[in-house]
Amino acid sequence: MAALFGKGKPLHAFQALFDAVDTFLLTPSSVTRNGCHVRDAVDMKRIMITVMFALCPALLFGWWNVGYQHFLSAGVDPAFWPAFGYGFLQWLPMAVVVYAVGLGIEVCFAQWRGHEVAEGFFVTGFLIPMIMPPDVPLWILAVATAFSVVFAKEVFGGTGYNFLNPAIVARVFVFFAYPSVISGDKVWIAHPGMSDAVSGATPLAMESVAQIPSNWDLFVGAIPGCIGETCKIAILMGALLLAFTKVADWRIMLSVMVGGVAMAALFNAVGMTEVPVLTQLLMGGFLFGAVFMATDPVTAAHTRAGKYVYGLLVGLVAIMIRVLNKGYVEGMMLAILLMNIMAPLIDYCVVQIHIRRRKRRITQSKHEKV
Amino acid sequence: MCVWKILFIFASSLNSAVVGEKIFKIRRGLDLPVAGSAEPVVEPFAAARYCIRPSDFRWMKVQLLAHEGDVLQVGDPLFADKRDARVRICSPVAGTLRQIVRGEKRCIRALVIEPDEKQRTSRDVEIPFRLQDANAWQVREVLLQYGLWPALRQRPFSIIANPDDMPRAIFVSCFDSAPLAPDFRVLLQDCEPEWLEGIRVLQSSCPGIPIHLGLRSGSDNSLFEATEGVRLHYFHGPHPAGNVGTQIDFIAPMEKGDVVWYIHPQHVVWMGRLFLHHLLSSERRVAITGPAESHPRYVSTTFGADLDSLLAPDPQGRAVRNIGGNLLTGILLDEFPAAGFYDTQITRILEGGQREFLGWLLPGLKKWSRSHTYTAWMSRRHFPFTTSMQGGERALVMSDVYDDVFPMDFLPAELLKACIAKDVEKMEELGIYSVDSEDFALCEVVCPSKMPWQQIIEEALYYIHDNK
Numbered sequence: 084m085a086a087l088f089g090k091g092k093p094l095h096a097f098q099a100l101f102d103a104v105d106t107f108l109l110t111p112s113s114v115t116r117n118g119c120h121v122r123d124a125v126d127m128k129r130i131m132i133t134v135m136f137a138l139c140p141a142l143l144f145g146w147w148n149v150g151y152q153h154f155l156s157a158g159v160d161p162a163f164w165p166a167f168g169y170g171f172l173q174w175l176p177m178a179v180v181v182y183a184v185g186l187g188i189e190v191c192f193a194q195w196r197g198h199e200v201a202e203g204f205f206v207t208g209f210l211i212p213m214i215m216p217p218d219v220p221l222w223i224l225a226v227a228t229a230f231s232v233v234f235a236k237e238v239f240g241g242t243g244y245n246f247l248n249p250a251i252v253a254r255v256f257v258f259f260a261y262p263s264v265i266s267g268d269k270v271w272i273a274h275p276g277m278s279d280a281v282s283g284a285t286p287l288a289m290e291s292v293a294q295i296p297s298n299w300d301l302f303v304g305a306i307p308g309c310i311g312e313t314c315k316i317a318i319l320m321g322a323l324l325l326a327f328t329k330v331a332d333w334r335i336m337l338s339v340m341v342g343g344v345a346m347a348a349l350f351n352a353v354g355m356t357e358v359p360v361l362t363q364l365l366m367g368g369f370l371f372g373a374v375f376m377a378t379d380p381v382t383a384a385h386t387r388a389g390k391y392v393y394g395l396l397v398g399l400v401a402i403m404i405r406v407l408n409k410g411y412v413e414g415m416m417l418a419i420l421l422m423n424i425m426a427p428l429i430d431y432c433v434v435q436i437h438i439r440r441r442k443r444r445i446t447q448s449k450h451e452k453v
Numbered sequence: 454m455c456v457w458k459i460l461f462i463f464a465s466s467l468n469s470a471v472v473g474e475k476i477f478k479i480r481r482g483l484d485l486p487v488a489g490s491a492e493p494v495v496e497p498f499a500a501a502r503y504c505i506r507p508s509d510f511r512w513m514k515v516q517l518l519a520h521e522g523d524v525l526q527v528g529d530p531l532f533a534d535k536r537d538a539r540v541r542i543c544s545p546v547a548g549t550l551r552q553i554v555r556g557e558k559r560c561i562r563a564l565v566i567e568p569d570e571k572q573r574t575s576r577d578v579e580i581p582f583r584l585q586d587a588n589a590w591q592v593r594e595v596l597l598q599y600g601l602w603p604a605l606r607q608r609p610f611s612i613i614a615n616p617d618d619m620p621r622a623i624f625v626s627c628f629d630s631a632p633l634a635p636d637f638r639v640l641l642q643d644c645e646p647e648w649l650e651g652i653r654v655l656q657s658s659c660p661g662i663p664i665h666l667g668l669r670s671g672s673d674n675s676l677f678e679a680t681e682g683v684r685l686h687y688f689h690g691p692h693p694a695g696n697v698g699t700q701i702d703f704i705a706p707m708e709k710g711d712v713v714w715y716i717h718p719q720h721v722v723w724m725g726r727l728f729l730h731h732l733l734s735s736e737r738r739v740a741i742t743g744p745a746e747s748h749p750r751y752v753s754t755t756f757g758a759d760l761d762s763l764l765a766p767d768p769q770g771r772a773v774r775n776i777g778g779n780l781l782t783g784i785l786l787d788e789f790p791a792a793g794f795y796d797t798q799i800t801r802i803l804e805g806g807q808r809e810f811l812g813w814l815l816p817g818l819k820k821w822s823r824s825h826t827y828t829a830w831m832s833r834r835h836f837p838f839t840t841s842m843q844g845g846e847r848a849l850v851m852s853d854v855y856d857d858v859f860p861m862d863f864l865p866a867e868l869l870k871a872c873i874a875k876d877v878e879k880m881e882e883l884g885i886y887s888v889d890s891e892d893f894a895l896c897e898v899v900c901p902s903k904m905p906w907q908q909i910i911e912e913a914l915y916y917i918h919d920n921k
């Protein structure tokens with residue numbers, strides 16, 4: 084069958100698609116030739132599926148929470164399974180649209196370049212619906228996905244060559260191009276009802292500290308918000324899996340937290356905000372961004388020392404944007420995007436310091452020998 | 454800038470080695486859980502033919518000195534390096550040069566020698582001076598004449614040392630940490646006088662130049678510790694602790710313009726044999742190892758001996774790959790299954806390539822992975838390694854998995870990127886001159902993007918060498 088898709092064969096135009104489906108179903112038959120004769124079993128598919136597993140708790144909770152918030156706002160008693168089913172049905176078309184658009188573009192580019200389809204979009208496509216309002220119009224989702232895949236990734240060469248996190252670019256695209264669908268009181272609840280009993284605003288949009296839900300509510304996550312970001316317990320479960328499997332770097336997660344705590348404490352100390360430090364960390368997409376977005380190995384700093392700096396700055400800038408600019412309440416996405424741009428500079432500095440240190444070490448070693 | 458420095462020092466404090474009481478403790482590295490180490494049993498072996506591959510000698514441009522049908526004595530020159538005709542490779546056996554096998558673009562793949570009936574692999578030679586009275590150039594001339602010079606290789610580039618150079622130091626790694634590596638106590642058994650004389654030969658050929666011996670801490674090093682006039686350094690930890698590149702970087706890191714030499718202890722013994730007994734013999738031990746070998750053991754033979762008759766097919770009829778060298782850096786042996794000039798090991802492993810339904814999704818209980826994405830971390834047993842690539846080649850995505858298996862003071866991913874970009878200045882700054890492709894073998898093993906690290910590094914080294 085593979086012969087039909089070879090060069091000069093009738094179905095060659097679909098080779099990338101065939102390869103993608105073929106290697107999805109069966110592991111490749113390639114063997115080593117030169118160099119190392121044995122290889123680690125881990126490959127990009129395994130890494131991506133691990134990230135998706137890590138996202139699953141947050142997604143499952145998100146399904147339930149979307150339904151729960153909807154029924155609550157409609158004044159209906161939210162039972163578990165109806166809420167779960169409602170959320171799932173709300174999410175499903177979003178996921179279908181994102182994957183259809185994104186993978187379609189990926190396959191076209193792979194065919195055009197004569198490459199295999201990279202697995203990066205499996206995670207990107209999983210993330211995009213999780214960081215969007217549950218009610219976002221599907222055509223906007225499609226445009227945002229297409230924009231991010233083409234302009235944040237493929238124009239630079241595809242997965243591994245992009246310097247911006249494509250999922251965040253999709254969200255930022257919606258944020259700036261269609262601000263009405265991603266800000267305001269009611270967007271964070273799917274088809275909100277008319278009951279005024281429950282406020283629909285996300286905690287970030289609440290001006291008075293007294294309006295912000297308790298830390299426990301923020302931690303559990305049964306509050307309005309994006310599909311994936313509200314339940315901090317589920318996000319922490321994902322963080323544990325990612326850190327344990329070494330798929331995402333715990334150094335970045337830790338340093339984002341440290342940066343966030345430092346900045347929040349500073350603002351508290353100078354009296355610029357009354358929101359407590361812990362609440363800052365639990366609010367909005369800070370934790371979700373720290374665990375799943377900032378740790379993207381392609382767009383984060385690549386050097387180990389650079390990762391500490393990168394994470395620290397993500398945390399600092401996220402809280403800074405959040406506190407200083409009420410217009411951009413979700414500072415995390417902008418902070419990560421900004422640091423994505425700065426990451427090569429951080430790496431450059433680390434490499435230069437390494438080179439200088441190495442030279443010093445050599446000189447010292449020669450001096451000792453003499 | 455101060456903040457940068459503090460952060461950098463913090464990151465560096467997690468560095469892989471600490472120096473204290475002459476022991477370099479290496480933490481970053483990897484020992485593959487693979488079965489099939491050689492039993493300490495040595496069998497003599499007389500080969501039916503000898504295959505000398507010019508490709509064993511990196512980037513050598515071959516100038517043939519023998520022709521098909523020539524009758525050869527032990528030590529008769531077979532070919533020389535066109536760049537320096539003094540560097541010659543000599544016949545390890547007496548016999549007839551039966552065939553010169555050529556490949557693409559008429560490159561010489563192998564010289565096939567049929568040994569004579571007596572199977573002579575040694576010859577008495579005259580050395581017209583005493584070692585202690587000789588100067589460096591006289592000693593070097595003898596080594597060149599009898600084809601022992603190629604045993605000395607240099608960094609940068611891991612090519613045969615230039616006979617006109619005076620290196621900064623000579624390094625001898627006295628243990629091999631590669632998967633299923635041979636035990637040097639077996640390799641050098643009963644060779645103490647020759648070893649000691651061999652070291653004296655090195656000292657005479659490079660007077661005043663320090664010789665560094667890298668030893669495995671905690672194992673029996675009595676032979677090496679008895680050596681006079683050398684500096685001993687102990688290494689503790691997983692592979693690549695035994696790689697000479699690792700040892701160079703920890704003992705005396707190199708920069709542009711530095712040249713150091715290195716040599717395998719078995720070759721030191723060859724030199725000792727020549728000067729001590731006036732006997733030219735490339736007799737040495739080779740370990741036949743690997744999970745697909747039913748009887749892992751050592752054989753006593755010379756370089757180039759065709760081991761085909763020793764390599765039994767798999768009893769269940771599965772395809773077996775024979776590797777000249779270890780699993781990480783060896784070459785695939787096909788038509789000429791002979792241990793190369795520098796090899797002390799043959800590794801045998803089952804061919805892979807079996808396709809598995811949704812293999813990337815299943816738990817993979819029998820799959821080995823250094824990452825915790827499979828369950829291998831729960832088990833301490835050996836894994837059934839095969840030659841499967843286990844994934845498709847992708848762009849470099851995971852940038853930090855390499856640091857965990859790379860003990861030297863390097864930024865491996867940054868160096869790889871500079872090599873791909875052919876950015877010579879950056880490569881030099883990042884220390885390309887002290888490393889070789891073998892130092893990046895573990896990065897290649899664990900690479901989730903399945904990138905050919907060793908090939909990239911070797912091509913970059915060749916690029917620099919060619920454009921010098």
